Amino acid sequence: MNQRTPVRRTVRAAALVLLVLTTSTGCGGVPGTPGAAGLRDPYFPKLGNGGYDVTHYGLVLDADPAAHHLSGTATITARATQDLSAFNLDLAGLTVRSATVEGRPAAVNRAGHELTLRPDADVADRLRKGRTFRTVVRYSGTPQALTDPDTSKEGWLRTADGSVALGEPTGSMAWFPGNNHPSDKASYDITVTVPKGLTAVSNGELTSRRTAGGTATYHWHVAEPMASYLAMVAIGRFDTKTSTTPDGIKVFSAADAKVAAGSARILARVPEVVKWEAERFGPYPFSATGAVVGRPGDSGYALETQHRPFFPGTPDAGLLVHEMSHQWFGDSVTPESWRNMWLNEGFATYAEWLWEDDKEGRPVQGRFDAAFEDDDNWAFPPADPPTAADISHAPVYGRGAMVIHKIRQAVDDDERFFALVKGWTKAHRHGNASTADFTAYVEKTTGQDLTELWNTWLYGKSRPASKD
Template identity: 45%
Template structure:
């Protein structure tokens, strides 16, 4: 029998370039993030004038095309764009609300790494609304500089971004501020030098970071540096106008960082720390990566909460905002673990306090914290029902499995993004139990669950 002739196959057609989507696909924020590419690195160079409030910036983004692109978007609110280049060639652009739509001179093939440079400026304005406790957030002018805390959608008020936690990237941030002020960003301080009346600081965050966790806080600060007993570098900056009331931010930060490293797994970043500023218009603190920001002198529980976020929220980030309990429930449970560690009360006692504080008909029990909706995604229920869920999980599967689960979760998803279903699946795999009823009851039931 003779062999059949080989069939001829036409070469695969190259995909026709198409516009990238203006959003990443998050129902809570349909226009945040962008489709068609994955940002790998931000190189930001910003100049800020506190007397006028003006910011001038040059941002270079390195990204990889995930589709063949004819046009793509970046998120940028309020500020004016002077010029855009893609791979060194001038690109045309248009604006539509918070979208910067870029038309590169040459289309970008799928898989190609490309750079985009945006020159921009203006006077950034803070955002406000019901999401963040009714407080201002984002870029907030202070008496001596600026306080930058951007959850959930404020990063694009000060630099062009794919402003969603599902698109994490590394960062270099150069801040040019008047001499005599301290400028602080994420990661490690690489260099500081003076040019006339301006001080330039260069910070580098070498681990992937969600844009909302980036900061460029500027002001007068007393800085204390050192290392934790476990060897992790520490950088704590405190506004000298504040009275700390005896709260030792540096001491708590070093102790809690090392303790969580034992409970949650190795510290995921190169430096730990804190920025404590005097910002009355901001009624919150935020887990900005490597250096949580505090808008006033808070308490020990707040410090340990924000540091726990370095694992839960920062290193392991949500893929969609609906899963925010994986950040806030875990950090709230860390407060209970800290009290247990200090011998004040057990996590079960903390659970009962929270459980009994809310009567059966309280609206607290009417929020499905596995999908809490945009305007209530940072509600008290997300924090405390999330922590209750973890306590019920611990009591169901036992301490041995529970304290295997937490560091395994942070190890498997280090520098990544997650959904609730993945945590449930891992909890079931570790414990060898079906846990669907437990998570359904404590995350999503409408009404106060009965205690087991």
């Protein structure tokens, strides 16, 4: 994500459903206990849900942007991590028409953004720890933009000729029910039907497009694990381009018809940027890439949606490099919690510095020096933002990048430094990682005790007397 003012994000209120059990058999005679209604994220404690791990989302959507209407069927395949008597899903605004678990009707209670599903007793055995179960939720209504206290908007955003769905950090619950936390990644199939003349772009690979009557249906397949906040749908009148890189990566880019001509040159550089970043960060982690360019004002920020970032208007090269680097840092190696955002944004900002050094002759050290003098970067430690509203503030970006540069200086050998970075993206490919994982990895790889570096640059509350 690109930094902006006002900065994002903050926690959205979601009521906690309390399930009081009077017997050991749980709700409706189903053995077990309810899954937690929230994962106690440091900044978003009610985000996500406990008791299960989603392995696949099958989303079938029918969207009519002109009527501001969305209907959907979400088929959620999950593995129980405890014996479950009930479990929760996150969904904002839309009306649930029905829900089943293993084909049997499930009772649904709602409190704010929390859905509590109580399965039929006949399927109790399918909800025991380690078993896989399937939930189908049918829903519809007018999807909403969700407004954070910092005034930024996410969720389902209306555009001049369609819609765009963006999810960082909580917005995906505006258009599908799920376990809405970055720690629970899954594969996806996203099928979107729209009025004929519009295009529906999403994540992964486009596997089919068909028309019938006055509609067009697009099926997108995401084979690699994806966090819910990275799921995206963009609907509009797009000019699209497809190609394949020499390494076999499928490229699909789309630009709103109003900005397509002006975006063509920068979108043509996507394969170049992917190749350049792969040389520095390791093999590209996905089978598809590209970008989506909407009109200025479609959103207040660019976002690193998996496979193809979304841009509100034509990006410059630096912004393209930043968002594409998130395919490694954030999309493949996903933060364990929202406290670890600096691992995404610090590396992405450093990617910009590296690009300017390689392509424009502006040394990384100069960018570091400027960041050191910028008072905004010293507002708080990048690894410990004070509130949810601060997780995308300047220290997470600028000072986060400074941490990476200090590691590079400590290694004092570029070949070894970039080998370290490649090792990190390989070790946690398609997984989750925390700041503690990263610092331990760096010290083990370098063989150095870097306590002073972490205490000063990552956790320090004030600017050191010297940048050396």
